[in-house]
Amino acid sequence: MTGTHADADLDLDLSAGGDDWRPTPHGRFLAQVLAEHPFAGGKDVLELGAGVANHTILLLRQEPRSLVATEILPELLDSTRANVERNCGANQPIEYRVADWLSTEGTFDLVVTNPPFCKSGKQNRRYFIDSLILDAHKRLRPGGELVFIQSSMADVAKTLARLDENGFDARVVASMDGPFRDYYFEDDAFMAEIQRVPDGFKVVEGTHLETLSVIHAKLRPFTPHEGAHIPAERRDG
Ligand SMILES: C[S@@+](CC[C@H](N)C(=O)[O-])C[C@H]1O[C@@H](n2cnc3c(N)ncnc32)[C@H](O)[C@@H]1O
Incomplete structure (x- = not known):
């Protein structure tokens, strides 16, 4: 996608160029779910890998207290900012940060993301999902x-x-x-890996189908075990 793409249903006017990630069905479905669930209202929110702001704009419409939107490269974040400003104006409670996944400052009430998977570029394609599961607690407040x-x-x-x-x-x-997506079939290693995932996909009348799931998870209260090697107050998360 170059130039402008208008998502009429959600009233999103998005533009993308260069290496920007063009929203796929994953991003579009998460956008629909975000539009229907006011997860962000009144909260301090961290959005990882904001891309062309297709979710950032919807999160801002929910009136969070604050929103930090990240990308891995400054030029990708320029697109996030341009799309936010065109759709929401410049006067928003948003900070744009170049950051490598969860390696950033602060604690938040909510983390939102569409993590890289097929094109994660990692030996463990689930890397960004697993990293989120293991380390999001460092960026999240209790609950x-x-x-x-x-x-x-x-x-x-x-x-x-x-x-x-x-x-x-x-x-x-x-x-x-x-x-x-067409690019799944072009990646032989990916096609081999998914054969080993229980219920990973189905083929209906010759068409390969995946199921997209939006997951909501809430961090349970936790006190480190008595006698933990490094006391909680001396640890980063
Ligand atoms: C699957 S795309 C999702 C983009 C957008 N949120 C959407 O749903 O269309 C993943 C995004 O994460 C960004 N990304 C990749 N590696 C990253 C990293 N290490 N830290 C932060 N963002 C990263 C990519 O540039 C891309 O915009």
Whole structure:
């Protein structure tokens, strides 16, 4: 996508260029779910990998107390900012930060993201999902929440089990089936990996389908065990 793309349903006027991530069905479905659930109202929100701001704009419409939107490269963040300013004006409670995933400052009430998966570029394609599950507690306040989307090919059962192990009460808020993106078929290693994921995909009348799930998880209260090697007050998260 170059130039301007208007998402009429959600009243989003988005533009993308260069290496910007063009919203896929994953981003579009998360946008629909965000439009229907006021997760961000009154909260301090961290959005990871904001891209062309397709979620940032919807989160700002919910009137968060503050929103930090991140991207991995400054030029990608320029697109986030341009789209926010065109859709919402410049006077918003938003800070734009270049940051590598959760490696950023502060604590928040809510973390929102559409994590890279098929094109994560990591040996463990689930890297960004697993990193979120393991380390989001460092960026979340007690009782803080995570909202993210993932494919069935990234193993939703594994995600829910790992969220539970790591102190989150989690549930699937919404899900939908959709056809594979063309680039899945072009990646032989990816096509081989997904064969091993239980319920990772289905083929209906010759069409490969994945299920997209939006997951909402809430961090349970936790006090480090008595006798933990490094006392809680001397640790970063
Ligand atoms: C799947 S895209 C989602 C983009 C947008 N939120 C959407 O849903 O359309 C993942 C985004 O994460 C960004 N990203 C990739 N690696 C990152 C990292 N290490 N830290 C922060 N963002 C990253 C990409 O540039 C991309 O915009």
